[in-house]
Amino acid sequence: MTKPEGKFDELNLAKLNLVSAVDATDAAEWNVTVHLGDQEVSIQCQSPIYGVPHGLDGEVMALLLNEYLIQGCPDDGVIVLTASGALVELGWQDKARKKTNGNYYGLLRRSLQRFQSANYSIREGWKERGRWTHAQFHLVETLEFTTQAGSKVFDNRTVIRLKLTERVCESLKSGYVKPLDTAFMRSLARPRTRALYRILDGARYDSAQPDQPLDSFEVNLKDWANQCKVPGMRKDNLKRAFEASHKELVEKGYLRAAQFSGRGEQVTLRYDFVPQGERPLIPLEDDLLELFSRWRVGRAAVQRLRQQHEYVYLRDRARLFGKEYEAGNLGKSVMNPAGLLVDFARNPQKYQALSEVLPPKKPSRMQPLLEVPEPGDQLAEEFASLTHAEAARKAFGRIARPLKKHLSVAELDALSTALNEGALDPLETLKQWYRYASKPEAYAVEVRARLGVPQP
Incomplete structure (x- = not known):
């Protein structure tokens, strides 16, 4: 469970997937039925002005969710960010520098406008406090941004202020989230592969047991097209569309195999994942190990965290934990600081009341200034x-x-x-x-x- 730079995905959005897994589309709506276990869910998206969210929009959605967490889960759902900072977080910064026409700033603006325009309707598929509910919302309810006079184009000065829908905010505040390995996602070369990775990573998580991802699952190809929000795509086209993405995910050590079987309406797709413990180990940074070892967190536990979260995130969480622990802000008597630190890293939303840097407390009368x-x-x-x-x-x-x-x-x-x-x-x-x-x-x-x- 994470935040940037070790990030979260909200579990409803991860399981339902509200972004079409195609690089480009002119579609203004889609209407599908998907299955979450035994639960049949109807989902509709209507976006007549800017078209349905698709492709790289999934990465922008993840950015917004994690900015909300970083900014302390404000009750009003309003977050502020800069366009240039957003490109850094998205991993688009270097690409933006090479694009003198500001193409990546344009992609960010259009993505935010699609999320403001798109109206989602979900029947019996949004989980809230353990119950299935109906939901209808725009992911971005309000959107303000600055540009040069007479221009509608984002640039390196652009400041963005937006409001996320209350549905998603409440879910994030309740901790209904799963880890999202953005370092791995950004390492994938193709936008379609990154989109498929996020869909797969959501599909393999059981909302009842989010800490135990599936090692494999099998799905009817038509149902998978609905899950990827490409309803009506021909089976042969769907196979070709994801062939290169499957190959890349296998080469990167995320998938063990992706196999089609059956004929006609009975074609199925089976995904076998490389178990977390068998994926190539990310080398542990010496200073990160030292920060956690100080609180008696073992190397194996640090390695598990490092497999899920990025270095900068874990480093900052460990530093913040030390400050808060020593200031007495984590309880008067903590019997197991190692376990508390691991939870502090895995579930930051539980400790959201603690700010990143706190002003010093006023001295007591007995304490010299x-x-x-x-x-x-x-x-x-x-x-x-x-x-x-x-x-x-x-x-x-x-x-x-x-x-x-x-x-x-x-x-x-x-x-x-x-x-x-x-x-x-x-x-x-x-x-x-x-x-x-x-x-x-x-x-x-x-x-x-x-x-x-x-x-x-």
Whole structure:
């Protein structure tokens, strides 16, 4: 169970798959019936303006889910991100740099617009608090973004503010999620293979036992076409469409085999997965092992975590655990800190109330003021190894989340630009924010003043 950079997929979305597994389509709707065990589920998607979500949109969906988790599962469902930061998280950054026409910024904008436009209707297939329910929603309910004057094109200054549907937010907050290995997904060469991987990884998880993925399953080919949201595709075309993807997933050590059998309407497709324990081991980083060993987490447990989550995510979770444990924020008496740390890494949503960097507590009367660490001390250490672009992105992310209700999307754009271009120093600006942490509205006034933006 994860977040970027070791990420989550919401289990309803993973099991139902609401993104068509084709690279391009003009379709404005689809209507299918799928089976979740013995449960028959009817799903409809209607998107007459921008067409149905497809292809790379699945990766954008995963990004939005994990940004919601990273930003603390806000009750209003509103998240703020930059287009350039989104491309970094998606692994599209280098590609974007090579595309002088801004093609990948365009893909991101159209994907968000498809999720805002697409209306999903699910009958007896959305699981909520252990019961099957009906659901109807737009994944993105509201969408705001900035562009150059007179342009509708995303660029490296674009700031995006959007609201996710309450259905998905409530599910994420309840912890109804599964791991998503985005490092592996990004290693796949073809967009269609990445889409199929996400569908397969959702299909092999039993919602009743999400920690025990299936080693194999067999499905009727027509039913699988519905699951991939390509209803009506001819069987021979479907076989050809996924042939290269099957080959790549076998070569990458995810699938052991993908085999078709039968004739006519009885054609089935059997998937055999390489068990997690048999997949090639990801080398453990020395500093990661040291961080976990400090709390007596064994090498085997760290290796299991590393197979599911990315290095940066695990490193940051271990560091945050240490700070929170030593501050007494994880309970007065923890009998098994090793087990707690593993749970802290696997299930971050259970600890979402803890912020990434907390301002220091006020000293007690018996505690000398000099013994209280300044937030700048730990921030300076954290920012020391970052490039300016990385520091600007991190500072903006932390400041924008609490200020999203007090600054307009245009004002957030101006803040992001000032941090990236050096008009505002990322570290000093973040230090200043912690001095205002309990008064976000007052800090919004200060930010406008520093940016030279008129007060409302």
